[in-house]
Amino acid sequence: MRITKAVITAAGRRQRTLPLQTLIDQDGLEKSVLRVIVEEVLRANVEEICVVVAPGDETAYEQVAGDHARRLRFVHQAEPRGYGHAVFCARGFTGGEPFLHLVGDHLYVSATGKGCAQRLVEVAQEEECAVSAVQRTRESQLAHYGVIGGHRMHGRQDLYRIETVIEKPTPTEAEERLIVPGLRAGHYLSFFGMHALTPTVMELLAAEVAAQDGPVALSGALARLPAREQYLALETPGWRYDVGVKYGLLTAQLAVALNGTDREEVLARLVELLALREMGNAEAQGRP
Numbered sequence: 304m305r306i307t308k309a310v311i312t313a314a315g316r317r318q319r320t321l322p323l324q325t326l327i328d329q330d331g332l333e334k335s336v337l338r339v340i341v342e343e344v345l346r347a348n349v350e351e352i353c354v355v356v357a358p359g360d361e362t363a364y365e366q367v368a369g370d371h372a373r374r375l376r377f378v379h380q381a382e383p384r385g386y387g388h389a390v391f392c393a394r395g396f397t398g399g400e401p402f403l404h405l406v407g408d409h410l411y412v413s414a415t416g417k418g419c420a421q422r423l424v425e426v427a428q429e430e431e432c433a434v435s436a437v438q439r440t441r442e443s444q445l446a447h448y449g450v451i452g453g454h455r456m457h458g459r460q461d462l463y464r465i466e467t468v469i470e471k472p473t474p475t476e477a478e479e480r481l482i483v484p485g486l487r488a489g490h491y492l493s494f495f496g497m498h499a500l501t502p503t504v505m506e507l508l509a510a511e512v513a514a515q516d517g518p519v520a521l522s523g524a525l526a527r528l529p530a531r532e533q534y535l536a537l538e539t540p541g542w543r544y545d546v547g548v549k550y551g552l553l554t555a556q557l558a559v560a561l562n563g564t565d566r567e568e569v570l571a572r573l574v575e576l577l578a579l580r581e582m583g584n585a586e587a588q589g590r591p
Contacts, residue, residue, distance in 0.1 A: 304431045306401050306424050306499055309349040311340060312389040313364070313407030314357045314380035321408040321547050323367050326556045329563030335367035336410065336546055339559075341374070343411055346418040349403055353396040355380050355389045385518030391508040399502045401427070408547040409496035410555045412562050414540040420497055423537055426462070427499035432533040435465070435525070436495035438543065439486065442474050447545075448493035449522045451536050452481035463492065463536040465529055470522035492536055496543050503531050 313322050322337035334342075337354075344352055353376045354364060361377040368375055380392045390404060403424055411419045419436060427434040437451060452467035467480050481491050507524035528534045544555035560569040 304401050304428055304501075306347075306403055306428060307350045308397055308400055309344045309347075309352045309403040309405065310355065310390060310393040310397065311337075311344070311352065311405050311407050312355045312386065313337070314355050314360075314383070314389050314392075315386070315408075316383055317547060318406075318408050319357055319360055323363055324546065324552055325367075326552065327560060327563075327565070329559055331563065331565045334369070336552075337364060337367050337407065338369050338371060339410060340405055340407060341368060341371045343418055343420050344403060344405060345371070345374075347403060347420040347424040349424070351376065351396075353378055353393045354407070355392050383518075384512075385520055387508055387519035387521040387524060388512060390521055391505065391512055391519070394505050394509070397502070397505060399505075401433075401499065401501050403497070403499050405497045408545060410544045410546060410559065411495075411497070412542045412544070412558050414542070419495070419539050419541045422539065423497055423499050426535075426537050430462075430533070430535055432535060433499060433501045433504065433528060434535045434537050435498045436539040437463070437492040437536040438495050438539055438541075439490050440493040442477065442489045442491065445474065445477055445491060445493065446471050449525070450477060450481050450491050450493045451483075453483060453492075453536065455483070455485055456535070461538040461540075463538070465534045465536050467529075468522055468526040470520055492538065495539050495541075496545075498525075501532065504528060507531070 324336050325333055328334045328339055352374055355378050358379045365372040378392050378396060380389045413419050423436050449470045450472050451465045453463045453465045456462045456464055469476055477491050483492055504524055507527050511519045511523050544558055546552045546555050
């Protein structure tokens with residue numbers, strides 16, 4: 304199995320403008336969130352990229368993609384029918400082939416010299432099956448993510464056979480159905496925001512779209528995937544940052560900067576800022 308296509312979803316009502324925001328990347332260059340995500344995809348040796356957008360948004364996306372605009376193909380999600388439906392809108396682009404999928408409001412920082420998407424694609428091609436990136440997550444954070452249950456594959460510390468998928472489970476659901484042997488108590492494996500998927504996922508999404516008029520979740524199709532074929536989870540050595548939450552872009556910027564060439568400068572500025580705040584507090588309280 305060779306993955307040469309990628310689908311980035313960015314059509315959600317609260318998601319549409321997030322990829323247009325800018326930050327300073329690891330090399331100290333100003334770039335849009337979209338461009339950083341596209342470059343993450345390109346490091347995985349993907350050749351074609353589809354961005355699912357709301358009608359009329361493609362011009363703005365082309366403008367912030369920089370030199371990569373020519374690589375992008377845009378597909379519309381004409382009505383807001385959910386995350387799974389957005390992925391399904393790219394079925395003509397994927398054309399019955401496996402594909403890499405990333406969300407348009409997450410940034411990724413790898414803990415190794417290899418990109419998170421690059422490692423994911425390599426494992427999916429080696430195992431010849433769908434693989435979702437996951438990360439250990441505390442119980443208190445489960446309401447924000449899709450979570451998997453399963454067992455570690457023999458001889459591997461970072462690869463799991465998925466048996467169950469639940470979107471935003473309650474702690475009780477997680478304890479009953481999503482325990483993964485070997486993880487610390489109160490910790491679970493949640494989706495990282497990127498997946499290497501097989502054509503079977505599009506078939507399952509087609510059934511979901513046909514069966515309901517409302518929003519379609521991707522997790523519903525992924526939950527049925529283990530019954531159809533092998534489906535694995537790769538524990539990813541890195542961090543994901545949702546730029547859509549409060550202070551999300553700020554947190555992502557700090558994480559990217561502290562992992563980049565300007566690390567020492569950023570640390571110095573943070574120390575200076577904290578020192579100035581402490582001096583101001585001391586003066587206000589009359590302390591020397």
